[in-house]
Amino acid sequence: MLPEQTFLRIPGPTPIPPSVQRTMSQPMIGHRNQETKDLLQTIKPKLKPVFGTEQDVLILSGSGTAGLEAAVVNAVQPDEAVLVIVTGAFGDRFVKICEEYEIAVHRYDVQWGEAVSPEAIAAYLADHPDIKTVFATYCETSTGVLNPIKELAHVVHQNTDALFIVDGVSCVGGIQTEMDTWGIDILVTGSQKAMMLPAGLTFVAVSERAWRVIEENERPAFYLDLKRYRDQLANNSTPFTPAISLLFGLEQVLTMLEEEGLNQVYERHQMMKDMTRAAFRALDIPLLTSDEAASPTVTAIKPNDFKAEALRNILKSKFGLATAGGQQHLKGQIFRIGHMGYCSPADVLQTISIIETALHKIGKSIELGKGTKAAQETLLKVDV
Amino acid sequence: MLPEQTFLRIPGPTPIPPSVQRTMSQPMIGHRNQETKDLLQTIKPKLKPVFGTEQDVLILSGSGTAGLEAAVVNAVQPDEAVLVIVTGAFGDRFVKICEEYEIAVHRYDVQWGEAVSPEAIAAYLADHPDIKTVFATYCETSTGVLNPIKELAHVVHQNTDALFIVDGVSCVGGIQTEMDTWGIDILVTGSQKAMMLPAGLTFVAVSERAWRVIEENERPAFYLDLKRYRDQLANNSTPFTPAISLLFGLEQVLTMLEEEGLNQVYERHQMMKDMTRAAFRALDIPLLTSDEAASPTVTAIKPNDFKAEALRNILKSKFGLATAGGQQHLKGQIFRIGHMGYCSPADVLQTISIIETALHKIGKSIELGKGTKAAQETLLKVDV
Incomplete structure (x- = not known):
């Protein structure tokens, strides 16, 4: 906007x-x-x-x-x-x-x-x-x-x-x-x-x-x-x-x-991964990777009932939120969210709440706020 | 963080x-x-x-x-x-x-x-x-x-x-x-x-x-x-x-x-006001002013069952989110959120989702995500 x-x-x-x-x-x-x-x-x-x-x-x-x-x-x-x-x-x-x-x-x-x-x-x-x-x-x-x-x-x-x-x-x-x-x-x-x-x-x-x-x-x-x-x-x-x-x-x-302390930096990245994954799980939108194989720096999501590119286009044009698409044979099949470097749990909350709004705009039926809530609950599990 | x-x-x-x-x-x-x-x-x-x-x-x-x-x-x-x-x-x-x-x-x-x-x-x-x-x-x-x-x-x-x-x-x-x-x-x-x-x-x-x-x-x-x-x-x-x-x-x-266009600038500010007010209403936390008297640039909240300063301290120390307190006889009674200038609905979503998390941390019983949802719904009422 x-x-x-x-x-x-x-x-x-x-x-x-x-x-x-x-x-x-x-x-x-x-x-x-x-x-x-x-x-x-x-x-x-x-x-x-x-x-x-x-x-x-x-x-x-x-x-x-x-x-x-x-x-x-x-x-x-x-x-x-x-x-x-x-x-x-x-x-x-x-x-x-x-x-x-x-x-x-x-x-x-x-x-x-x-x-x-x-x-x-x-x-x-x-x-x-x-x-x-x-x-x-x-x-x-x-x-x-x-x-x-x-x-x-x-x-x-x-x-x-x-x-x-x-x-x-x-x-x-x-x-x-x-x-x-x-x-x-x-x-x-x-x-x-x-x-x-x-x-x-x-x-x-x-x-x-x-x-x-x-x-x-x-x-x-x-x-x-x-x-x-x-x-x-x-x-x-x-x-x-x-x-x-x-x-x-x-x-x-x-x-x-x-x-910040390297241990704290690493914990922050784990937290951002956990928050992101909890949010998409709560919204019942499939993740590409298992918990065991998931990176703390980037999360790939593989929707089964909406077009990843439609979501990405709305995110960019309406909210200024840039995400990545899939590469090679995963092009159009997945979208990816980076959560690394100068990025915080507060940024993840924003990303999730924007994505929920954008999902609604492309007609995907979700309960608004549910992914945000899951991310908040994940964050509250530790003493932030 | x-x-x-x-x-x-x-x-x-x-x-x-x-x-x-x-x-x-x-x-x-x-x-x-x-x-x-x-x-x-x-x-x-x-x-x-x-x-x-x-x-x-x-x-x-x-x-x-x-x-x-x-x-x-x-x-x-x-x-x-x-x-x-x-x-x-x-x-x-x-x-x-x-x-x-x-x-x-x-x-x-x-x-x-x-x-x-x-x-x-x-x-x-x-x-x-x-x-x-x-x-x-x-x-x-x-x-x-x-x-x-x-x-x-x-x-x-x-x-x-x-x-x-x-x-x-x-x-x-x-x-x-x-x-x-x-x-x-x-x-x-x-x-x-x-x-x-x-x-x-x-x-x-x-x-x-x-x-x-x-x-x-x-x-x-x-x-x-x-x-x-x-x-x-x-x-x-x-x-x-x-x-x-x-x-x-x-x-x-x-x-x-x-x-951006002045009309769009003004609509953005009205939207940020509406989103903020909808969020606190959904969370059942009192607003200081009526809808008719509310400014599009700043919202004052007057909690009745938690300390405004306790919330503000957590917001600042744990999330880097600066809000304003009350002045003169409203000191300690209210907190204020600015939503003007270089500020967007996406920023309001983030602010609300952070405040919900912080409310939980100070022991205020709320349903996480509920305020965010109300803000999202307000935003979705118009063609963002």
Whole structure:
């Protein structure tokens, strides 16, 4: 109703906190000056707990895909076979990157909307001893599935000496991630999801095991050569011109995460997931994923008696509320709500109460307020 | 739940639209340069329809009180008697300003929460023929009452040759105001309410009748001398240094009002009032004012079985939702919700759903979602 007002509830990019917006509008600084060194020195230790690692987290200017490709070209030797676990569109992207480099890909497909079973992967790995790298998606953005990364890391390392590489783009920063103790070898994320920044940075954390593989790798890489980033970051620098305004913003995001407390941040995301799911259950509108497989950052809904696109159009045109549709074969079948980063239970209450109103407008018979009530009850179960 | 997230739902200041925030951060310009003349030339015609006048609307750098005082010192001769209609704290302020200048004040008090009756004022004026100026408050911010300004103007001009001066601070820009056709002689508002700006500007529109009185007036005024503002504005200038960044913002606000359409802006405010009132009625929580006396910009609620301050504290500390308390003898008795300016029905849905949750937290027994449902139903009655 207010032309300028928009509620960005897609699974990334997410709204930018005002303090981050402000800090990003600082005057530029020279990227080879001391100010940039100081900025990187401040950022380095604050990034580690978000990834659950003692390693320096590398910062590349580029989108999440650049980070995923960096993982592939740095860690996979030309003659090696890899396993890609595909639970949706972003697992598929790992396959496409590998195929571009003519890497022998074992593709393990899981029905969209389900999480992969670690036991199935253990069995698959036992049958395919040639696999040297396993790729998995932490949160599959296209379906709202959270894959059991800790358990997957366990079965990979128990059954093989393969590296375990994880796309954490749409959840790291919004869910507990313990790269070192779980045994993730390369963990990639982007800036525009739970990290609350505009797109433009990708973060890559690399285990000691993975560095040993990377050091031996003969595959060419220049902009995406992780060793260059590691060596420069050791001196609080970058191999290529960094996106300075995003680094300003990153420092503020990390301060915000520290001030709220990472555990509280993760609990907030779980709460937003629980509220969203309770609301659609109360309204008797099917969720795509089971509770066990559901991500704390994005929820996919699969209506059986109204058109997802009709709802999305009304939400956008009448209320300024942006949601996401389905991808590939789920196009038109589902809609997705992002609840990550700069998003609160109060925002979820608003989202649900708007969606209820819009459902009524498209002629779907629901009891108004019932989903909101379920979300409120979920919130009241804990001491908010 | 997000430390940085706040929902400003007090009756001013109101949230600033992002485009206004952005335009206000433009580099400064010289206030005697052509750029400022151009800016004022653009602003002048766009302000008139907001006030419903063909007169130039004067722009003073100062708060609303400066505008109210300017009305008093410019329009009231030293030896004249005035009538101040007091329906709350801001009627009271007109009295205080008049008393500071030792003006003979007839004070007509109305019980807080009620609107004044035009018939009663007609009778009062008939009994007091010495009154040369009548002061009234359009929206009484302290109670959420909207006084019948059109009807008051009518009885003032029918019964006297007095000037009719109106404090429109907390509603002009959010409700239809037809200064010329209704017969308001001086209309004052501030920038931080329905005008969606930070505080710092006050707007004063003056009728031809009032200018004739002002020209004759011998009371001294310098910064608040409206003739200086009129004469300078005729040349697209200001007598004293203007608050340039607020003028940048004002131009954008006026563009926004024009683009949304003033009628749509006013309907949106009526809708937000109706939604808010429907919600509290559904929850069986008393409203301070009757439907007839209710303002489209602020709603006062007078709970009878819970403490307003307990609710307000939880709203602020747990949800970042700022509401207003009561003033003077209503302190602790009521709470007030602002719904004006950069505020939408979607914001009202959020406000209500948060308040329901907070009511539950302070132990008030309500059916969760019931108020939200009533607000949704109200919104669905029109083609949003």
